[in-house]
Amino acid sequence: MQASVKWVEGDTFIGLSNSGHNVVFDTGSDSAAPSPMEMVLMSVGCCSSVDVVSILQKSKQDVSNVEVKLSAERAQTAPKVFTKINLHFVVTGKDVSEKHLARAISLSAEKYCSVALMLDKTVEITHSHEVVSL
The missing domain is CATH 2.20.25.10 (N-terminal domain of TfIIb)
Structure with a gap:
């Protein structure tokens, strides 16, 4: 690349x-x-979202929307690296299973999202989620 x-x-x-x-x-x-750090933050959100959408679709979940709301904390002094990142997934659909969503997020975090796995070496990354039923 x-x-x-x-x-x-x-x-x-x-x-x-x-x-x-x-x-x-x-x-x-x-x-x-966006700044370079904002792009990194959005990149981890996009990378994880791609995985979550794909896994939910393979699990036959009736998903109509997936949004990940990202929040991050940075070091106070230079280099102002990320110290914490939270990815909060808001998934909208009909009868979307909390269990399937939690599994999709876990698989992304532990196996598939290369951006998160790279950052996870130095950043505390957490995940949360909610399902909005139609």
Whole structure:
């Protein structure tokens, strides 16, 4: 895997993935795009969500929406790394099983989500969830 990041101006950068996708980063106080750390946080949420959706679908769960609400704490001094991350899954559907959802989240956290598994070496990652019935 390869990528590049190019400085645009001020605190704005554009990342280009090997697959040809552009992502804007901005680290200024009046930023127009996410910061690199916000992108990391959203990446762990996306990675886990992909797993959870896939596992729930394979389990024949009638899911209509999955949202993960992310919260994180960072170190007070530089480098201001993440110290804690919580992924709170809100799954909407008809008769979605709490047991199946908990299992999907657990499998993602322990086996499938490469972003979370990489971060888990240095960050306390927790998970919570709720089911919204239709």
